[in-house]
Amino acid sequence: MSKVRVLVGTRKGAFILTSDGKRKDWKVDGPHFAGWEMYHLKGSTADPNRLYASQTSSWFGQIIQRSDDGGKTWFQPGTPPGETTGPGGMPKGESNKFVYDSANAPLTTHQWYDGTQHPWEFKRVWHLEPSLSDPDTVYAGVEDAALFRSTDGGKSWHELSGLRGHGTGPNWQPGAGGMCLHTIILDPKDPKRIFIAISAAGAFRTDDGGKTWKPINRGLYSQYIPDPKAEVGHCVHHIAMNASRPGVLFMQKHWDVMRSDDAGENWHEVSGNLPTDFGFVIDVHAHEPETIYVVPIKSDGEHFVAEGKLRVYRSRTGGNEWEALTNGLPQSNCYVNILRDAMAVDSLDSCGIYFGTTGGQVYCSADAGDTWSPIVRDLPAVLSVEVQTIA
Amino acid sequence: MKAGPIRVVLPPHLRALAHVDSEIQLEVNGPVTIRSVVDAVEASYPMLRGTIRDHVTGERRPFLRFFACSEDLSHESADSPLPEAVASGVEPLLIVGAIAGG
Numbered sequence: 001m002s003k004v005r006v007l008v009g010t011r012k013g014a015f016i017l018t019s020d021g022k023r024k025d026w027k028v029d030g031p032h033f034a035g036w037e038m039y040h041l042k043g044s045t046a047d048p049n050r051l052y053a054s055q056t057s058s059w060f061g062q063i064i065q066r067s068d069d070g071g072k073t074w075f076q077p078g079t080p081p082g083e084t085t086g087p088g089g090m091p092k093g094e095s096n097k098f099v100y101d102s103a104n105a106p107l108t109t110h111q112w113y114d115g116t117q118h119p120w121e122f123k124r125v126w127h128l129e130p131s132l133s134d135p136d137t138v139y140a141g142v143e144d145a146a147l148f149r150s151t152d153g154g155k156s157w158h159e160l161s162g163l164r165g166h167g168t169g170p171n172w173q174p175g176a177g178g179m180c181l182h183t184i185i186l187d188p189k190d191p192k193r194i195f196i197a198i199s200a201a202g203a204f205r206t207d208d209g210g211k212t213w214k215p216i217n218r219g220l221y222s223q224y225i226p227d228p229k230a231e232v233g234h235c236v237h238h239i240a241m242n243a244s245r246p247g248v249l250f251m252q253k254h255w256d257v258m259r260s261d262d263a264g265e266n267w268h269e270v271s272g273n274l275p276t277d278f279g280f281v282i283d284v285h286a287h288e289p290e291t292i293y294v295v296p297i298k299s300d301g302e303h304f305v306a307e308g309k310l311r312v313y314r315s316r317t318g319g320n321e322w323e324a325l326t327n328g329l330p331q332s333n334c335y336v337n338i339l340r341d342a343m344a345v346d347s348l349d350s351c352g353i354y355f356g357t358t359g360g361q362v363y364c365s366a367d368a369g370d371t372w373s374p375i376v377r378d379l380p381a382v383l384s385v386e387v388q389t390i391a
Numbered sequence: 392m393k394a395g396p397i398r399v400v401l402p403p404h405l406r407a408l409a410h411v412d413s414e415i416q417l418e419v420n421g422p423v424t425i426r427s428v429v430d431a432v433e434a435s436y437p438m439l440r441g442t443i444r445d446h447v448t449g450e451r452r453p454f455l456r457f458f459a460c461s462e463d464l465s466h467e468s469a470d471s472p473l474p475e476a477v478a479s480g481v482e483p484l485l486i487v488g489a490i491a492g493g
Binding site for chain 2: 035036057058059060061062063076078079093094096097098099
């Protein structure tokens, strides 16, 4: 029987939640890496027991953790357990090391909050995206914005510097959370095509495996930047895609929910009747590519749900027409946020939807959003939620 | 100068990463300085590389400090000799995380 494994990153550790296909009874395992900020954990689709995790701290910097047994045990891939010296004196501890490739893309500057130029400085890994075919290949989206790749199971990391070296770099700027590359989408039908998104630069696409990148922000309109229709500078919060239709993308921008039907070449707004179109998460039903989910947040100044009500909104028409999903969610005195990587869907026949809140709740709907129940209520603030459907 | 075992106290999170329960002891060849001691820490516990000093610049991470013999050595040159009590193993070098919380 199928089961699901939910990987939860929080401000103070990681948790692994498992259940069978009914998704009623849950086992909660954790905290792993207690006390550390766990920005993201994600499993490989090629080998579901291979998990990668971003462990980070303002004190101690960036650590990459890997599990080869579905999260039971973890190790730093640059330094396997019990191994303190490498063969031939090879340097170890390399999996912690994210160094910009200044040989191929000089370390330029980006725009700081006050409009002055500021040097690129590595801070942390926001998102890990394992290859769809090779468990040892994984991409990392980092702050300050850049894309790295490991092809040796996370032991060493190398920047795909064409992105950071894009000529528009001096116009990129940090959002409130920092200048982070937070979204990485691998095209299942074209291994050379990758979509990424940066706050606040916008969305970019490569069609040559990461050598060159193109901004794909036409149609975005952002009143908070000097030129609302600029090529870059938009605060894209998250992008989602259904694997069966790689050319169709859905975006939650700072404000506005957007849609593209041509791989990001053109976007149009599908906010429709949403009560507010500010938000962070967006996701697509596993089997119905026109069914999408968002959680509207009151405003950019008030990062919590509106009216004290936690409402997921679902559109079955690819946007514009939205319905509030509230059954099982608190409808009074609720003031949580749902951060950009904190929603996921499973691929069971009855599609499960999951999201985590800054209040530490992780909710599950086993019926595509019609009804909800909390898996856990009192974790640290949730930064990310991913789910694996395991046969 | 061949020093005796150097004692180093790591902050709890780094102890967890290094899989050690208490203070660590290290051999350091040559002058006993912040740099040589942290080099020895990283050689014995490579999973800590980048957690005490920046990978690229080699500078102390800003939220960490070095103390020994009730002195704050955080702003001393990394190549200054550490106190004799540290070099002889009588006192530990303390690597301390900045206080978090109120």
